[in-house]
Amino acid sequence: MNEISARVAAFRARYGAESTALPEGPWNAVIASLLQHRSVRAFQPKAVPPGTLEMLVAAAQSAASSSNMQAWSVVAVTDPATKAEMARIAGNQAHIVQCPLFFVWVADVARLGRVGEAVGQDFEALPYLETFLFAAFDAILAAQNATVAAESMGLSTVYIGALRNDVEGVAKALGLPPGTMGVVGLCVGYADESETKWQVKPRLPQSAVLHRERYDTAAEPAANAAYDRALQSFSAASERNSYTWTERVISRVGKLRALAGRDRIRAAMERLGLPLR
Ligand SMILES: Cc1cc2nc3c(=O)[nH]c(=O)nc-3n(C[C@H](O)[C@H](O)[C@H](O)COP(=O)(O)O)c2cc1C
Structure with missing residues (x-):
């Protein structure tokens, strides 16, 4: 994969297939590694190397x-x-x-x-x-x-x-x-x-988190709606249960019992x- 297609693939994974974010700007191995982060919840029974x-x-x-x-x-x-x-x-x-x-x-x-x-x-x-x-x-x-x-x-x-x-x-x-x-x-x-291919989970569009000069929520409703769709297709494909981000927010902060102590x-x-x- 050449550098341009590596960037495009990384951005599509990070922001979802619908995203129009343009992978411009500096690019290097550290950034590529950061953009590929994914949490993993099943491990091989293999020790980490000495040191x-x-x-x-x-x-x-x-x-x-x-x-x-x-x-x-x-x-x-x-x-x-x-x-x-x-x-x-x-x-x-x-x-x-x-x-x-x-x-x-x-x-x-x-x-x-x-x-x-x-x-x-x-x-x-x-x-x-x-x-x-x-x-x-x-x-x-x-x-x-x-x-x-x-x-x-x-x-x-x-x-x-x-x-x-x-x-x-x-x-x-x-x-x-x-x-x-x-x-x-x-x-x-x-x-x-072996059972799950742990995938890169999309994030909110930058328009939801990046504020230029002053905090501004104007783009937030559209960003959240787009992210609901992105996370729904991600979860349906990768996590065997389909959920939107709004549903996740409700279940995490909607009720005190979610704090589990x-x-x-x-x-x-x-x-x-x-x-x-
Ligand atoms: C401070 C912190 C605590 C977390 N706690 C848990 C946890 O207890 N169990 C778990 O399975 N994942 C936990 N996670 C992982 C998040 O669920 C995960 O980072 C998030 O869903 C985004 O997915 P990704 O890391 O694959 O991009 C935690 C993440 C952070 C940053």
Whole structure:
């Protein structure tokens, strides 16, 4: 495939067959890899090569970090019993047990607190929402760098936000200290495509997310309608059940029960030593 047809194929996959987005502008291997991202929810029983874990962590540590506080940690889990416990917390997501390597990305305010203890100071800003926010941002940026790196190695991933169904259960199983919280998990492994060919899932048209100079919702109704059609044909073809984006939004944020316990996260965080003033 030449470069032009590679771009056209990548854009059609990313925005759906109906899309008229023009694949102009710079193009390179990194962008091609980013545009080909897809989550994978079935893995081969095959370990990742030696040194992969450490290289993924080096990629993660290469992400930008708020004031270079590096307020995150990661727990690499390969033990089947621990993965089973993570899967249980996440609503029995079988891919967590299946994947050879499971990461739990941790917003880590505790390490900063230990710096305070070492210098004999009680750090006043630690229990504030802003500190937790930058720790969570740092953890997510690290996780995404690891994701991009894994995909560049021919590995596949899926994030597991459902760990937040029970942040205290995660902390207990992983021995996380007060002042930390597992914000997201990440399955890593080789995709099992024997039953499902994991496809690139289309995204909203750029007109819905890109605002020039000022936020403007004028294009949103048409963009959402086009995306409903794109996701419906994608899901019908690739996921054996057909749904629109509007239906997904309704089921995810329409009712509190969809939070699956995460509606109690604030109280749980307080018990985890993250009072968030
Ligand atoms: C923070 C975060 C949490 C997620 N949690 C889960 C999860 O618990 N289980 C799951 O199967 N997918 C999860 N996903 C994957 C999303 O469903 C997926 O990224 C989205 O549907 C878009 O599909 P794609 O990644 O294939 O493009 C999560 C993604 C993110 C970014």
